[in-house]
Ligand SMILES: Nc1ncnc2c1ncn2[C@@H]1O[C@H](COP(=O)(O)OP(=O)(O)O)[C@@H](O)[C@H]1O
C-alpha cells in the first residue's frame with residue numbers, strides 16, 4: 438500500500454466508523470422494532486432536530502457561551518495555579534493534597550452550593566464548567582515545568598539567572614506542549630460541567646432543553662440534544678488539537694526525528 | 701578549520717584575559733580549602749572530604765576519578781550551586797557564597813532548547829548575563845556576529861538555522877560548547893561533556909575544545925573519567941579517590957600544544973596515562989582491602 442493511500446484511509450476512517458455505527462443503530466431499531474420513546478432511530482432524531490431546530494440552536498448557543506466563559510476562567514486560573522505549584526516545592530507539597538481532595542468531589546454535588554451563591558442560571562453553569570476544567574490544566578502545566586532538565590537549570594543559575602528568568606526562558610516554553618494538550622481535555626470537561634449545571638439549575642441551555650423534553654417524553658428531542666452536545670464537543674476538541682499542533686510542533690518533531698547520540 | 705575569530709574583542713565588555721597563567725606567586729583563581737560535602741546534613745552521605753585545590757588563572761585543569769566519587773558535586777561547589785559542609789571556596793579572590801553569575805557550564809546532556817534554532821540557542825546566556833542582557837537589543841548585530849563566529853570556529857557555521865533535533869549528538873555538543881562560551885566567561889566548567897559520544901567524535905571535539913581554549917585562555921575545569929581525555933586537554937590533572945572523594949594525586953602535563961590524536965600514541969603520553977591508571981587501581985585495591993578487613 439502506498440503511503441498516500443494509507444494517509445487517505447486514515448483521513449476517511451473516522452467518517453466510516455461514525456456512519457457505520459449510525460447504520461447499525463438504524464438497523465437494530467428497525468429489525469427489533471424498538472419504540473421511539475425507548476430508543477429512537479437516527480433518522481427520527483434527525484427529524485426531531487429539523488423540527489425543533491431554532492429552539493435547539495438557541496439553547497446550544499447558550500451552552501456554548503457558558504462553556505467558553507468557564508473554560509477561559511479555567512485557563513487563567515489553571516495556568517497560574519500550575520505555575521505556582523510547578524515552580525516551588527513548598528507550594529507543591531502544601532497544595533497538592535488539597536487539590537487532589539477537591540478534584541475527588543463530584544462536581545454535581547457542588548451545583549446546589551453554587552446555586553446558593555450565584556442563583557439559578559448562567560453564572561452557575563459558568564462556575565461549574567470552570568470547576569471541572571481548571572484542574573487538568575493546572576496539573577499539566579505543573580508537570581511540564583517539572584520536566585526542565587536539572588543540568589539546564591544549573592547552567593542558567595551559574596549565569597546569574599533568577600527564578601523568573603528560568604521560568605520565562607525555559608519553564609514556560611517547555612510546559613507549552615503539556616498546556617495545549619490539557620486544553621483538549623479541559624474543553625470537553627467544561628461542556629460536561631455546563632450541561633450538568635443546566636440540567637439541575639437553569640432555564641436555558643441544552644441541559645435544560647433535555648430535562649424539558651424528558652418530562653414531556655419527547656425522546657427523539659432528547660437524543661437530538663445529546664447529538665448537538667457531542668458535535669460541539671468534537672468540534673471544539675478538534676479546534677484545540679489543531680492549535681496544539683500549530684503551537685508546539687517542535688515537541689512532536691523532536692520526538693519523532695531526534696537522532697541518537699554519537700557522530 | 702582553525703578559523704581565527706575576527707571579533708574586535710576590545711569592543712566587547714568582557715573581563716580582561718591578558719594575564720593568563722599568572723606568575724608562580726600570583727594568588728590562585730580558584731581555591732578550595734579543606735572542602736567537604738555531605739548530602740543530607742553533616743551526618744548524611746559524605747560525597748567529598750577534605751579537598752584542597754589551587755588553580756591559577758588561564759589554566760586548563762582536569763579532574764579524573766571513578767564514577768560516583770563526587771566529581772559533579774565538586775563542580776556544583778565551585779560554581780556555588782551547593783554550599784560546602786566544611787571548608788571554604790574562593791573564585792577570583794572572592795569567597796563563593798551563592799551561585800556565581802558568569803560561569804560557563806556544559807554537561808554530558810547538551811540540553812539545547814528544542815524550540816529554538818541553533819543560533820538563538822547559543823545566544824541564550826546573553827539574555828541572562830549582565831552587561832550583555834541590557835546591551836543585547838541595541839547591539840544585536842554585534843552579538844549576532846560574535847555568535848556566528850563562534851559557531852564557525854566549531855564547524856557549525858552552516859547550521860545556525862537548524863533546530864537541535866536535526867543535529868547529531870556531536871553537533872549538539874559543539875553547540876553546547878558555544879553556548880557555554882558566548883559570554884566570554886573567565887571560568888568554564890565542563891562535566892563529562894563528551895561522555896555520551898562515540899570515540900571518533902570525542903577525539904574530534906577534544907581538538908575543537910583545545911583550539912578554542914588556546915585562542916581565549918579562559919580558566920577551565922574539566923571533569924571526566926576518561927584518562928586519555930584528561931591527558932590530551934589538561935595542563936594539570938587532579939586524581940580523585942573513590943567516595944568520599946578527595947584529591948590523591950596531582951600531575952602536570954607538560955606536553956607541547958597543540959596536541960593531536962597522534963600525540964596520544966607518543967611514549968610520554970602513554971606513560972602518563974599508564975601512571976595515573978595504576979595509581980587509581982592501587983587506591984581502589986587499598987579501599988577494597990580496607991573494607992574487607994572491616995567486614996571480617
Ligand atoms: N542530590 C544528591 N543527594 C544525595 N546524594 C547525592 C546527590 N548527588 C550526588 N549524590 C551522591 O554523591 C556521590 C557523588 O556524586 P557525584 O558528584 O554525582 O559523582 P560523580 O560525578 O563523580 O559520578 C554519589 O554517591 C551520589 O550518589
Ligand SMILES: [Mg+2]
Pocket residue numbers: 771772891
Ligand atoms: Mg557526574
